Amino acid sequence: MTNTTGDTAGDAGPGARRRMPHARRREQLLQVALTEFGRRGYHSTQMEHVAGAAQVSKALLYQHFASKEELFAEVTASIVTELTARLNAAVLAEQGSVDGIRAMVRVLFDYATAEPDAWNLVVRHLDKPEVGLELRDLRERLGVAFADLLLRRRRRDPALSPAELAVNEHRARLLVPLMYGSMLSMVSWWLEHPDTSREKAEQMAVEFIWLGLDRLRSGERLGKDSAMAPEPR
Amino acid sequence: MTNTTGDTAGDAGPGARRRMPHARRREQLLQVALTEFGRRGYHSTQMEHVAGAAQVSKALLYQHFASKEELFAEVTASIVTELTARLNAAVLAEQGSVDGIRAMVRVLFDYATAEPDAWNLVVRHLDKPEVGLELRDLRERLGVAFADLLLRRRRRDPALSPAELAVNEHRARLLVPLMYGSMLSMVSWWLEHPDTSREKAEQMAVEFIWLGLDRLRSGERLGKDSAMAPEPR
DNA sequence: CGCAAGTAACTGACGAGTCAGTTACTGTAG
DNA sequence: CTACAGTAACTGACTCGTCAGTTACTTGCG
Numbered sequence: 001m002t003n004t005t006g007d008t009a010g011d012a013g014p015g016a017r018r019r020m021p022h023a024r025r026r027e028q029l030l031q032v033a034l035t036e037f038g039r040r041g042y043h044s045t046q047m048e049h050v051a052g053a054a055q056v057s058k059a060l061l062y063q064h065f066a067s068k069e070e071l072f073a074e075v076t077a078s079i080v081t082e083l084t085a086r087l088n089a090a091v092l093a094e095q096g097s098v099d100g101i102r103a104m105v106r107v108l109f110d111y112a113t114a115e116p117d118a119w120n121l122v123v124r125h126l127d128k129p130e131v132g133l134e135l136r137d138l139r140e141r142l143g144v145a146f147a148d149l150l151l152r153r154r155r156r157d158p159a160l161s162p163a164e165l166a167v168n169e170h171r172a173r174l175l176v177p178l179m180y181g182s183m184l185s186m187v188s189w190w191l192e193h194p195d196t197s198r199e200k201a202e203q204m205a206v207e208f209i210w211l212g213l214d215r216l217r218s219g220e221r222l223g224k225d226s227a228m229a230p231e232p233r
Numbered sequence: 234m235t236n237t238t239g240d241t242a243g244d245a246g247p248g249a250r251r252r253m254p255h256a257r258r259r260e261q262l263l264q265v266a267l268t269e270f271g272r273r274g275y276h277s278t279q280m281e282h283v284a285g286a287a288q289v290s291k292a293l294l295y296q297h298f299a300s301k302e303e304l305f306a307e308v309t310a311s312i313v314t315e316l317t318a319r320l321n322a323a324v325l326a327e328q329g330s331v332d333g334i335r336a337m338v339r340v341l342f343d344y345a346t347a348e349p350d351a352w353n354l355v356v357r358h359l360d361k362p363e364v365g366l367e368l369r370d371l372r373e374r375l376g377v378a379f380a381d382l383l384l385r386r387r388r389r390d391p392a393l394s395p396a397e398l399a400v401n402e403h404r405a406r407l408l409v410p411l412m413y414g415s416m417l418s419m420v421s422w423w424l425e426h427p428d429t430s431r432e433k434a435e436q437m438a439v440e441f442i443w444l445g446l447d448r449l450r451s452g453e454r455l456g457k458d459s460a461m462a463p464e465p466r
Numbered sequence: 467c468g469c470a471a472g473t474a475a476c477t478g479a480c481g482a483g484t485c486a487g488t489t490a491c492t493g494t495a496g
Numbered sequence: 497c498t499a500c501a502g503t504a505a506c507t508g509a510c511t512c513g514t515c516a517g518t519t520a521c522t523t524g525c526g
Contacts, residue, residue, distance in 0.1 A: 019471060019524075043276045046515060057473045059518080068516065136425065174429065174437045177422035178415040185414020192369065196407065204407045212441040252490065252505060279481060290507045295483065472523070480514090488507070496499085 018055075026064050029054055034075045038117025042072055042128045072128065079118045080138050083111060101213065102206045105183055109202055112187045119191075123184060143176035179209050251288075259297050262287055267308045271350025275305055312351045316344060317374065334446070335439045338416055342435055345420045352424075356417055376409035412442050 020028065032054040036045045047068055051058040065071040090103035112119040147169070155165060183205055190201040253261065265287040269278045280301055284291040298304040323336035345352040380402070388398065416438055423434040 022470085025471085047517080048515080058516090059474085060472060062517065063471085066517095170429075170433075171437070174419075174434065175441065177418045178438060178441045181418020181421075182411040182415040184418075185410045188414075189410035196403075200403075201407065204404070205411060208408065208411045208445040211444040255504080258505080280483085281481080291482090292484075292508085293506055296505085299483095301482070468526095470523105470525090473521080475519090475521100477516105477518075479516090482511105482513090484511075485509090486507105487509105488505105490503105490505080492501105492503085494499100494501090496497105 022064075025056075025060075029056070029061060029064055029071075030075060030078070033071050034079070034121065035117045037072060037075055038119075038121035041121075047071075076122065076134055079122050080134055082118075083107075083122070084138060084141065086111065098206065098210050101179075101209050102202075105186075105202050105205050105209075108183055108187050109190070109198060112191060113198075116191075119187075123188065139177070139180055143173065143180065147172040147176055175212060178212065182209060255297075258289075258293075262289070262294060262297055262304075263308060263311070266304050267312070267354065268350045270305060270308055271352075271354035274354075280304075309355065312348075312355050315351075316355070319344065331439065331443050334412075334442050335435075338419075338435050338438050338442075341416055341420050342423070342431060345424060346431075349424075352420075356421065372410070372413055376406065376413065380405040380409055408445060411445065415442060 029050070033050045036050050036053055040049070047058050047061055050071070051061045054061070061071075065074065086107045087104055090107045091100055094100040094103045112123075160168075186201055186205040190196060190198065262283070266283045269283050269286055273282070280291050280294055283304070284294045287294070294304075298307065319340045320337055323340045324333055327333040327336045345356075393401075419434060419438040423429060423431065
């Protein structure tokens, strides 16, 4: 750190030191910004913090990103892209079975564990209204994609009338927030309760969600009448 | 507004006008602050906004609340208290049956509908790390209380060994974030999809959650092996 | 050299918190 | 029923720290 020629800048790679080429510096700054934003939240993070953490002046930071907002947007966008991709991959790999759920849950646990700052930034303190929006969008897109997958097989079933299908579609979309919410919530809970094993937490989430979805997939009609304790009141 | 003697300050009640007694003004300010914070979030809300919305000077606001933080803390505390009370009441009224779930879900939907700003403030843009903490606390407290309720009957069952009970306790605590997360998520989703009827959304949430809990309550052992659909594929 | 990478030191605006006063209500002595 | 003292509610115009964004300058690699 105090070294002028040789260095040990904690950075990766051999040639990594001051005076980086544009692109590499940009990457580093994004990485550092992600960490800072993730730990402090948008509002409590100052551009100086980011610059400082990257061992660079604020002015340089501004040569790469026009504004704090832009920097932040870029950071969150990358996270959202990454997470979306992973989740989509997980869902696509396991066509709608329990393993699909298991895969999604695993992706979330993996991500939260491997990238705590990113997770924090996106799921915990959503400091910025904007992030809220992007997140809602993420959830929405994932939700639609997932509902599609859930219904893919049923859609091809010629025994189902379009009306029946429509009912199922609607049901599937309603299930998404339930699934999604419980997954996120479980991961957050687990992070705060390290005494609980990850396996148990994962398994519980998978079971819980699967029970709900199973019914839908098995075609059972969950009418207002049946399927529920017969409404005393 | 321009009127000096008579007025129509948009406020409630007959004698309500400028120059209120201390206590009443304080109440009004809290109310206004809740609205402002709820709509803009902590950071984007300035003390001037609150003062302005209450048609009062900033200085006066500071005669009631020592700082922005204090004002905010008081606002959120009242919301958390209120919500906790309502949820506890709902759970207590319906001892752990489906109706218990139904009651909780209904409370959340009611609250979100009746107090959108409060809901927004606490559940959506949690602008402030602190709120995050308070909320986690709320969830934790509610969770424990709820798990206790779920298990109340089982605890008195002499047929269960302490070991079996302990397993159930643990299971119950794990279920709480799942339940809780899906409820909140569903309410938020519904708020953004007004085309879906509240009844359907509510019912779906109740069913989804009940399916998970039912298994636990009926004492079924959810081993790693069984309890999972044997994989159709 | 020449140009890109880099910086220290500055600016300007915004927003929390303060203060020196002003206004209106409440009694009570004449 | 004044009149006027006492006081609580209230305000406009300030201070002052903080922080996003700039400017004018330095450094070192090809």
